[in-house]
Amino acid sequence: MTDLALVYAVFADAAEAERIAALTVEERLAACANILGPIRSIYRWRGEIERADEIAVLFKTDAAHVAALRDRIAGLHSYDLPAIVDWPASASAAYAGWVADGLLDMPDHDRVS
Amino acid sequence: MTDLALVYAVFADAAEAERIAALTVEERLAACANILGPIRSIYRWRGEIERADEIAVLFKTDAAHVAALRDRIAGLHSYDLPAIVDWPASASAAYAGWVADGLLDMPDHDRVS
Amino acid sequence: MTDLALVYAVFADAAEAERIAALTVEERLAACANILGPIRSIYRWRGEIERADEIAVLFKTDAAHVAALRDRIAGLHSYDLPAIVDWPASASAAYAGWVADGLLDMPDHDRVS
Numbered sequence: 185m186t187d188l189a190l191v192y193a194v195f196a197d198a199a200e201a202e203r204i205a206a207l208t209v210e211e212r213l214a215a216c217a218n219i220l221g222p223i224r225s226i227y228r229w230r231g232e233i234e235r236a237d238e239i240a241v242l243f244k245t246d247a248a249h250v251a252a253l254r255d256r257i258a259g260l261h262s263y264d265l266p267a268i269v270d271w272p273a274s275a276s277a278a279y280a281g282w283v284a285d286g287l288l289d290m291p292d293h294d295r296v297s
Numbered sequence: 298m299t300d301l302a303l304v305y306a307v308f309a310d311a312a313e314a315e316r317i318a319a320l321t322v323e324e325r326l327a328a329c330a331n332i333l334g335p336i337r338s339i340y341r342w343r344g345e346i347e348r349a350d351e352i353a354v355l356f357k358t359d360a361a362h363v364a365a366l367r368d369r370i371a372g373l374h375s376y377d378l379p380a381i382v383d384w385p386a387s388a389s390a391a392y393a394g395w396v397a398d399g400l401l402d403m404p405d406h407d408r409v410s
Numbered sequence: 411m412t413d414l415a416l417v418y419a420v421f422a423d424a425a426e427a428e429r430i431a432a433l434t435v436e437e438r439l440a441a442c443a444n445i446l447g448p449i450r451s452i453y454r455w456r457g458e459i460e461r462a463d464e465i466a467v468l469f470k471t472d473a474a475h476v477a478a479l480r481d482r483i484a485g486l487h488s489y490d491l492p493a494i495v496d497w498p499a500s501a502s503a504a505y506a507g508w509v510a511d512g513l514l515d516m517p518d519h520d521r522v523s
Binding site for chain 2: 418420446447448449450451452453454459464466480481484491492493494495496497
C-alpha cells in the first residue's frame, strides 16, 4: 500500500548510534530513527567467532531514499564494513505521508529506480 | 512459503504497549506480541528534531488480518498519528498454522485482497 | 540488490539464545546473530492469554540458507513450536559479500529454489 523502507543498522556504541540517527533525520534521509538499545552480536571475523556489545537502530524512510540513507550511515560509521540491512514495509497512507514530509525532495534522476 | 505479516509499532509507555498488545491478542487480530522494550526515538515534529523515550512492540499476524490489526492499534493508541509499519514474513508451516489458529476467522469479503 | 534474509526468533532465556546464536554462526548457517535482549511476549496458549519473558535474536543469512537456518534453530530450541519468522532483506554489495563469505557453501540441490 505504501513504499516505505526500514533500515536496520548496528553501531559501536550509544554515542555513535545517537549521532548518526540524529544526523540522518536532520538531513531528511530518515523520517525517524528508533534506537533499539544494547545488543550482543556474535559473528565470524578473520576466521574467529567474535562477540561484541553494540547498539541497534531501526530507521524509517522510503524506497526513494533508502540507498542514500544506507550510504550516508556507512559513510558516518566507525566500522569499515558496518552491518546495514533494509527491507520494504507498508503503513497507513497518513503515516506514509508523514514519512514523506520528513524526507528530502529527491530530483527524479536521484530516485532509486 | 506462508503469508505471515509482522507489525512493528511504537507506544508512549510500557502500560500502553502492554494494554494494546494484550487486547489485540485477546481480540485475535494478532497471534502474538513481543514487547521489545524501551527505545529512544529521534524524529522531526513541526520542524524541530525531537527525542522521545518510547516502547516498541512486534506483533505477529497474517496478510488477511494485518490491515485490521493496524487499524485497531491506531484506534487504541494515544497518539494522533502513531508509527505503525508492517511487512510480509515467512515461517514453517507448523508455526504459520499456530498463528492462523490464534486469529479471527475472517469472512472472505473482509480479507485484504 | 542482494538476496539476504533476516530470521527473527524468540528463545526461553539468554543462555539458550546465546548457545543457539553461536552454534548457527559456527556452523555457517548465519553470518551474524544480534541478541536483541529481553522481551515480554503475550500470546494465546491452549485458550488462555499467556505472558512470558523471553529473549529475541535477529539472525543474518541469505535466501539460500534461510530454510536450513530456520530448521536448525527449531531443532536446537527447547520449545516444541518456537516462534521463528523470516523475511528477505537487502544490503550493500560489500556487506552481502561478507555475509556470503560467512556462510556454508551450499551444493546447488540444497539451495532453496
